[in-house]
Amino acid sequence: MPEYPPFAVTADLVVFTIRDGELCVLVICRGEEPFAGSWALPGGFVRPGENLDEAAERELIEETSLGGAVAHLEQLGSYGGPDRDPRMRVVTVAYLALVPELPVPVAGGDASDASWRPVRELKPDSLAFDHARILADGLDRARAKLEYSPLAAAFCQPEFTVADLRRVYEIVWDTELDPRNFHRKVTSVPGFLEPTGGTTAGERGRPALLFRRGEATLLHPAMLRPVR
């Protein structure tokens, strides 16, 4: 085997959820140099014996105690510039995770110092390392996937209304959508939504039909973002 430069390999996580009408990301406030006081994406070293996906799943459970509540985890991309960590050569394999809106804060408890922060409040220079770029790439991926995949439902509870789903699209895309137009489009994509047969209790106004995610893995036709 020829000589090769040794690297550390980490798995970092871009974990999105929706809280209080805002797209939020899980971050940790760094206590040590480099970047003490900056926000960082949660993550850690890949251990001997683990593959990359396993490392990401372990980090996600450790940081969030979410367990089964994670609706989606996918590899986002790898980042390995020679200057990304001043201490050593580190390649990070970044993952994108989508988590349903949580009834109570889960991260930020005793087990972790991670907290949910609205994405729009995180200025790029408040993030450690190249995490601003990784976060931006995660946001791009999530926004694009909402167009051609049913992943918006990953932010919802298992049963949801069309209005719940529209709110996810509006928050992730940071835009307003016409309710009637959205309803017509979303219910005409084969396999996207499946009626549960139930309705909301209808505390205010009329009861709304409840849906669960259907079996489609790609949306045809796609749900296109409004041009801005």
Place this chain on the structure above:
Amino acid sequence: MPEYPPFAVTADLVVFTIRDGELCVLVICRGEEPFAGSWALPGGFVRPGENLDEAAERELIEETSLGGAVAHLEQLGSYGGPDRDPRMRVVTVAYLALVPELPVPVAGGDASDASWRPVRELKPDSLAFDHARILADGLDRARAKLEYSPLAAAFCQPEFTVADLRRVYEIVWDTELDPRNFHRKVTSVPGFLEPTGGTTAGERGRPALLFRRGEATLLHPAMLRPVR
């Protein structure tokens, strides 16, 4: 910095082109153990001053002498199972490259022992390491991207006919497409194709209109694969 297990990091390439009506991938016959005599994807160690994309670009130039002929290079994903290389812990960052149909063989000359092989002839157990999985993932990515991006044009010469483009779709998707239906669809996607104003010489039959790739980065509506 806590203790971490050292890794080697490589950039490996899934390079596709079309030759003699077949989808072909660039492979190297391994001369040494492990996997002596097996086919492997070209690639190599990421060097000290390089980022990941730079390593992939360097490997591509070294292995193919293609230079500017590469029409597309993107990160495909990272692979880092603990047993993927029996000698050491290696994470590879795999890239997908698409190359236009080449008038003459480029790889396989003095500078490289790489050669183009039809994908359909490469049995999974003839490939070294986990390269069969990486190749399969690259093929899935290329097939999916032809649906919603204009990347089919990356296999074509700068000026091409609708029939040339249809042949790319048919070869990559391994299917037959109705010529009139394909023509109607492909010419109705805004920004996909731009007429050059020229036509083919028309040695056989009528001259055909020539196109170049337009400015669209996503196809709306998408070009859907036939359901099989």
